[in-house]
Amino acid sequence: MTVSPLAPSSFPDLPPVGGVALAVHAAGLRYTARADLFMALLPESTSVAGVFTRSLCPSAPVDWCRWILPRGVARAVVCNAGNANAFTGRAGETSAKLTAEVVARAHGLAPDHIFLASTGVIGETLPDEALIEGLEAMTDMTATWREAADAIRTTDTFAKGSSASATIDGAEATVVGIAKGSGMIAPDMATMLGFVFTDAAVSAQVLQQILSSSVAKSFNRITVDSDTSTSDTVLLFATGALGNEEITSVDDPRCLALGAAVDHVTLDLAHQIVRDGEGATKFVTVHVTGAETEAAASRIALSIGNSPLVKTALAAEDANWGRIVMAVGKAGERADRDALRIHIGDELVTEAGLVAESYSEERATEHLHHDEVTLTVDVGVGDAEATIWTCDLTHGYIEINAGYRS
Amino acid sequence: MTVSPLAPSSFPDLPPVGGVALAVHAAGLRYTARADLFMALLPESTSVAGVFTRSLCPSAPVDWCRWILPRGVARAVVCNAGNANAFTGRAGETSAKLTAEVVARAHGLAPDHIFLASTGVIGETLPDEALIEGLEAMTDMTATWREAADAIRTTDTFAKGSSASATIDGAEATVVGIAKGSGMIAPDMATMLGFVFTDAAVSAQVLQQILSSSVAKSFNRITVDSDTSTSDTVLLFATGALGNEEITSVDDPRCLALGAAVDHVTLDLAHQIVRDGEGATKFVTVHVTGAETEAAASRIALSIGNSPLVKTALAAEDANWGRIVMAVGKAGERADRDALRIHIGDELVTEAGLVAESYSEERATEHLHHDEVTLTVDVGVGDAEATIWTCDLTHGYIEINAGYRS
Numbered sequence: 004m005t006v007s008p009l010a011p012s013s014f015p016d017l018p019p020v021g022g023v024a025l026a027v028h029a030a031g032l033r034y035t036a037r038a039d040l041f042m043a044l045l046p047e048s049t050s051v052a053g054v055f056t057r058s059l060c061p062s063a064p065v066d067w068c069r070w071i072l073p074r075g076v077a078r079a080v081v082c083n084a085g086n087a088n089a090f091t092g093r094a095g096e097t098s099a100k101l102t103a104e105v106v107a108r109a110h111g112l113a114p115d116h117i118f119l120a121s122t123g124v125i126g127e128t129l130p131d132e133a134l135i136e137g138l139e140a141m142t143d144m145t146a147t148w149r150e151a152a153d154a155i156r157t158t159d160t161f162a163k164g165s166s167a168s169a170t171i172d173g174a175e176a177t178v179v180g181i182a183k184g185s186g187m188i189a190p191d192m193a194t195m196l197g198f199v200f201t202d203a204a205v206s207a208q209v210l211q212q213i214l215s216s217s218v219a220k221s222f223n224r225i226t227v228d229s230d231t232s233t234s235d236t237v238l239l240f241a242t243g244a245l246g247n248e249e250i251t252s253v254d255d256p257r258c259l260a261l262g263a264a265v266d267h268v269t270l271d272l273a274h275q276i277v278r279d280g281e282g283a284t285k286f287v288t289v290h291v292t293g294a295e296t297e298a299a300a301s302r303i304a305l306s307i308g309n310s311p312l313v314k315t316a317l318a319a320e321d322a323n324w325g326r327i328v329m330a331v332g333k334a335g336e337r338a339d340r341d342a343l344r345i346h347i348g349d350e351l352v353t354e355a356g357l358v359a360e361s362y363s364e365e366r367a368t369e370h371l372h373h374d375e376v377t378l379t380v381d382v383g384v385g386d387a388e389a390t391i392w393t394c395d396l397t398h399g400y401i402e403i404n405a406g407y408r409s
Numbered sequence: 410m411t412v413s414p415l416a417p418s419s420f421p422d423l424p425p426v427g428g429v430a431l432a433v434h435a436a437g438l439r440y441t442a443r444a445d446l447f448m449a450l451l452p453e454s455t456s457v458a459g460v461f462t463r464s465l466c467p468s469a470p471v472d473w474c475r476w477i478l479p480r481g482v483a484r485a486v487v488c489n490a491g492n493a494n495a496f497t498g499r500a501g502e503t504s505a506k507l508t509a510e511v512v513a514r515a516h517g518l519a520p521d522h523i524f525l526a527s528t529g530v531i532g533e534t535l536p537d538e539a540l541i542e543g544l545e546a547m548t549d550m551t552a553t554w555r556e557a558a559d560a561i562r563t564t565d566t567f568a569k570g571s572s573a574s575a576t577i578d579g580a581e582a583t584v585v586g587i588a589k590g591s592g593m594i595a596p597d598m599a600t601m602l603g604f605v606f607t608d609a610a611v612s613a614q615v616l617q618q619i620l621s622s623s624v625a626k627s628f629n630r631i632t633v634d635s636d637t638s639t640s641d642t643v644l645l646f647a648t649g650a651l652g653n654e655e656i657t658s659v660d661d662p663r664c665l666a667l668g669a670a671v672d673h674v675t676l677d678l679a680h681q682i683v684r685d686g687e688g689a690t691k692f693v694t695v696h697v698t699g700a701e702t703e704a705a706a707s708r709i710a711l712s713i714g715n716s717p718l719v720k721t722a723l724a725a726e727d728a729n730w731g732r733i734v735m736a737v738g739k740a741g742e743r744a745d746r747d748a749l750r751i752h753i754g755d756e757l758v759t760e761a762g763l764v765a766e767s768y769s770e771e772r773a774t775e776h777l778h779h780d781e782v783t784l785t786v787d788v789g790v791g792d793a794e795a796t797i798w799t800c801d802l803t804h805g806y807i808e809i810n811a812g813y814r815s
Contacts, residue, residue: 057741058738059737060734061746090734090746090749124731125730125731126731233734233738311806318811325493325495325530325532326531328639329531332465332467338465340466356497356498396807397811400717401803402804405724405725405803
């Protein structure tokens with residue numbers, strides 16, 4: 004598989020997170036000659052937060068995580084790549100439960116402290132024997148973040164990781180995340196998995212607020228193809244190994260500091276997912292201002308970012324701003340046609356309801372030749388704004404999706 | 410331009426409609442060596458109904474039609490292809506008004522009885538001089554339906570027309586329609602124009618109800634790429650040349666008969682638009698049953714029909730039903746995952762929350778080899794149903810849209 008032209012030059016150097024031990028294994032569940040199982044073991048004090056797909060046909064692991072999340076406690080997270088264990092009925096539930104039980108038995112834990120995620124083909128049952136064998140073989144807990152990020156990939160062309168730090172009680176708290184995703188990506192959490200770890204001590208309730216707010220500004224603001232998966236899962240684990248006094252209130256200034264570090268990691272991972280958008284050749288930022296509400300700004304931005312006509316024009320480096328007008332018009336949110344100000348890069352395209360006098364298609368096209376493209380649209384009816392990130396729509400997308408069984 | 414493989418074998422033989430006289434002209438507004446202006450003159454008694462784009466950035470002709478429609482009277486309709494006169498500010502308004510004035514002067518009519526439609530590139534002003542010259546040259550009112558249907562094409566690969574008849578007061582009323590559209594097509598009226606004519610006498614109010622109901626079941630149930638244009642317009646004209654006593658009530662049984670004929674024409678035209686979907690190689694019917702409401706059924710069907718992942722799988726003739734599950738899940742409407750019954754053609758794929766025991770991927774794939782594909786999904790929570798029509802997503806779509814400036 005060719006690596007996306009928008010990929011970062013290398014996998015980042017990620018520090019260890021106190022208390023977190025990693026393992027990967029090639030269980031041959033679907034892929035051969037590569038690791039397809041990932042596990043992280045977590046210490047006794049670990050609290051957990053989660054955000055899941057809004058799909059009404061969620062996978063068995065999503066059902067499982069939703070069931071155990073209210074306990075707020077995690078001792079492990081296990082993920083397999085290649086099979087989503089979605090729409091697999093009773094057999095799928097059994098595989099999920101079995102996974103938790105096997106890991107619990109092997110490591111002396113309670114099954115309902117084991118978080119699960121699966122990604123890959125929908126509608127095929129997991130080969131339970133190979134799964135059990137694989138899970139039991141995961142005794143070497145010395146895998147690297149890079150190996151972990153590789154083990155959870157499906158159509159991803161590069162491994163995704165990020166880190167940040169925050170000063171908590173004078174010590175440096177670490178936040179590290181890995182993620183996968185490149186297609187079936189849309190707000191409301193599309194085929195993507197994200198596992199974020201910190202060594203800070205945080206109550207599960209506060210952790211959930213940090214994660215929910217962070218996801219709203221990152222994973223829920225990206226779109227590749229407007230499709231939403233059955234399996235999307237972002238989990239945030241706080242091991243407490245840092246030794247700080249537990250953060251139990253969102254008003255605690257340490258919560259702000261930690262939240263900012265988590266935000267950095269989730270946004271970086273979200274951008275990496277867009278950069279790995281199936282067939283993507285452009286990383287596109289759509290910034291909408293002058294909307295009535297932030298939700299309206301976000302919907303208009305997504306209407307632009309999801310429009311196949313806008314995305315194909317970007318692929319062709321064609322400054323076809325009429326399609327942006329079209330996408331604003333179909334968003335269903337208030338916008339003043341005659342006050343619309345569209346910029347392609349820094350080039351003002353429209354004002355006062357028609358093309359700007361100063362507009363140069365040459366300059367706009369020049370901007371579109373870059374790998375990173377920015378569209379800014381002021382809709383002229385208010386003060387709210389929002390930014391979303393997307394990619395272009397190319398032959399590569401068709402190539403990948405008319406072939407791969409996902 | 411290669412004709413769509415899903416095109417009908419030939420343009421239908423369309424009868425004249427009493428009172429309607431047609432003209433076409435090659436005004437060179439954008440295209441060369443083809444007619445790009447279409448006009449129909451209508452007798453004094455003609456009533457009119459219209460349905461327009463829900464875009465909040467409508468074109469100048471849409472604004473114009475919305476303004477004159479409440480009068481309920483039409484004496485002409487004029488359409489140009491190649492330039493949408495959308496997002497053209499004051500200049501666009503002026504061009505629209507000018508068009509109506511020139512036609513009115515030439516034929517001794519009132520400008521506010523002249524309906525307008527434009528389709529093509531957004532954001533470029535119309536060349537008023539060439540436009541006036543073209544309109545004034547349209548004195549030969551003997552064009553055929555086929556010539557009219559050709560004159561309104563943009564990226565269409567074939568001309569679209571349809572007819573039906575209804576018995577009104579013992580006489581045969583005729584309904585004839587022409588339409589254009591192949592991309593930027595989505596419910597809520599995407600880049601499509603439709604002009605439907607009947608010789609029956611019908612009050613404008615009843616005509617509007619016939620048209621609105623008909624559009625809801627036809628043009629608003631098709632989708633090519635989920636994009637919605639600034640220019641969509643469907644107009645229905647009733648000349649009264651048949652001589653029947655005017656239909657003034659929807660409860661009049663003659664209204665039912667005429668409505669059925671209009672429904673036949675609009676649905677046929679809508680299907681032809683899907684058959685001309687940019688890059689389409691499959692005509693896809695998505696039938697959703699067992700939903701809570703018809704609106705819910707329609708939204709689920711559209712979620713399936715708009716999903717790039719479903720559409721690319723269909724292009725590849727890949728029975729990737731997991732993507733259908735995904736699309737049901739993301740529709741946001743109630744569905745019972747464990748009662749979901751998906752059929753590909755006649756092949757039952759899922760029941761009781763997993764793949765059906767009898768399922769044969771070979772038989773499902775066999776169905777997908779056909780040009781016409783049917784997906785049926787029972788979501789298991791109610792009695793409501795809806796059908797939508799769409800096409801697959803292929804390299805052809807990218808090819809067309811990464812090039813053409815629309």
